[in-house]
Amino acid sequence: MSRRRVAFVIHRYGRGGAEYLCQVAAERLAQRHDVTVLTTCAIDHETWANALPAGESVENGVRIRRFPTKHARSPDFNAMLGHVLSGHATVADERAWLRAQGPHSPELLDEIARTKDTFDTMFFVTYLYEPTAIGLQLAPERAVLIPTAHDEPPIRASVFRELFRAPRHIMFLTPAERRFVHQLFGNHDIPSTIASMGLEPVPDVSGDEFRARHGIAGHLLVYLGRVEGAKGCEELVEWMRAYPRSGEVTLALVGQNVMRTRSAPPILPLGIVSDREKHESLRAATVFIMPSAYESLSIATLEAWQHGVPVLVNQGSEVLVDHVRASKGGLYFRGKVDLAAALDTLLDDPSLRHRMGLNGQRYVAANYTWERVDAAYDRVIEEVAAGRQRPRSPVPRGEG
Template sequence: MIGRSSGDPYAQFHKETEILYKNKETEKKYKIAFVVQRYGLDVNGGAEFHCRLIAERMAKYFDVEVLTTCAIDYMTWKNEYVAGVEELNGLKIRRFPVDFPRDVSKFNKFSSNIFGRKHSEADEIEWMKLQGPYSTQLFDHIEKSKKDYDYFIFFTYLYCTTFFGLPLVKDKAILVPTAHDEPPIYLSIFKSLFNIPQAIIYNTEEEKSFLNSKFKNEGILSDIVGIGIDIPKDINENDFIEKYNFDNFLIYVGRIDESKGCKQLFEYFLKFKNETGSELKLVLLGNPVMKIPTHPDIACLGFVNDQDKYNAIKASKILIMPSKYESLSMVLLEAWHCKKPVLVNGQCEVLKGQCIRSNAGLWYENYEEFRECLDLLLADEHLRDQLGNRGRKFVDENYSWENIEKKYLDLIERVTK
């Protein structure tokens, strides 16, 4: 749990608000369960990391528990953590075993049939079970212990933990869908899911607009919140340059995966190099789940600690985000905090919207636009500085932890009424 030390800039805010969030019958702090598919310091996925940051912040106001599985690897859902209760950063974590690991080959074959052929609702439910992680013990705990929690906050619509867990406690459920326009969301089994929670917390205007349009759920209590970011105090680009011997580089931060647009990024980057003769390098920070082209100007450093990550972003020319499917890009916020411009895939309405609202990034929808944007940004240091400064202002005004916490507290108060 993040303590209320004298150095906490929101200490008075915490003191004034914590007395408001109590169960009127018991006079105890609300007990809130965060439900997510994987959880831990070893878990670096976007939604899972998002959940951890929010849960730790909310523990200043509520009695918080995390309900999750024993899995670390989202591809296999293999049980790796020990089942049971542990404490992590001051929070109680209850871990439940996954019933069966995911057979990736079987799942991919089944998915091809689901998304390419006529099928039944029973087929879609079977797809969801194969998607995983399916944990009978987790679902039993949610159902049998419903009375022990005041609210359940479910993260991510896409996995079994939410699909099978949320309906069991729908009168106490808050959903953080982290959804975007992708094939699974068009499955019929999701029609009811987005209409049964007591409230929905969206990440962006684009996510809210898309889900309201698709599921006609405008009547459900909601807010657009997002997430705050935690930045090391001393960011030093020279430390990264000296440690890794890189300068003049484009940086990508995140899982190195074809589904994140990395295959197209490699193709575009190498074509740009061949056509322009540029000395620009591409530095990748993250765990690869696809083959990375062997090239002297493409370097994958794998997973690095936060200090190295922010030093690397600060040392870069531009941050690139090639994904088509995002509900909110935390790494864009991190780059803007470091006053770095971003270049994003304009086919993702969320990323494009973030750039438009911040006026701190450019976007492309094909190779020609990718090249033009990259040429422009690389040639104009003043433009890069302008975009970076606007990005920092945008993050400071919209994504401070004080703002994020207040929005969560306000929504829970409105649900209570």
């Protein structure tokens, strides 16, 4: 296998689900390829403020080039999206919305255009933001799109129709994501692969220590991720406060507390914690819950299964429902009444929880190994690098 020059383009690096996926993929590829990440100086997706210095650094074998954002996220970007989806927006309107949403970094886009010929393959991660939506179309013959797509209003903007027709290859995280994108964009002719990520073995941690540290008795329900309305957390907090058995349960919210939820039984917002404490919370959990309807993989759900914890997931997410059906590792719910009934079922049946937790463990061990993912990345890199000048060939419509 040749050592290739590979780039990853992403709106921010090493934070959150898609950003973490990009980081671990880049670091693994750097063991056998020359890998560069092109990204912004931003950390906070609400403001896109320049929190990190611009310039080049090397982290874990990966060369990282960061470029400043030009302005913060516009407060009226959601209103602009309404116009974009109305059917009356011009191309200029849609590009203005992308800039307003952020991150807007003209220097990053210029770098993509300037250096594209120095890379054999370029991975563009997450369809939603300007570095991918505009940046990929500056280098389509080298481009692999990792869209992390799910059914949400912005994906229907016409600017994304161009994006999903442009790359040489698309890497999907799940079969559900591929079905959704093919149905929406009709781009079955573009070669595609399903390859998400492998999961490292979980550390040896104690759930008892986590419970003692936070004074938790009784059942523990854990959520991992940004605590925000877009992730379904607003409804989850409301429903758990109204849950008839709330005195028996603590809901630990582990992740950036965007909603500024206050600590009051049964709600325990912990904010951002160390990786070790994250795993301690999962080891301590009775049930893991993912209330988001907008998931393209849900690393947190897979990590919960690694700890043998059954899951409750939002039925509105086809990806999560696919996971649960394939694994038999949990239940799914739609709405407040459904959630209460499903939670009652799990809390009242320890043997069911145990079986579902083991099923989830087996599912992750069988499907989320780095050997599979590494081989898929290497194959795609070689195909794109070797075939940039050849016309695309149709591929079957199946899920293979």
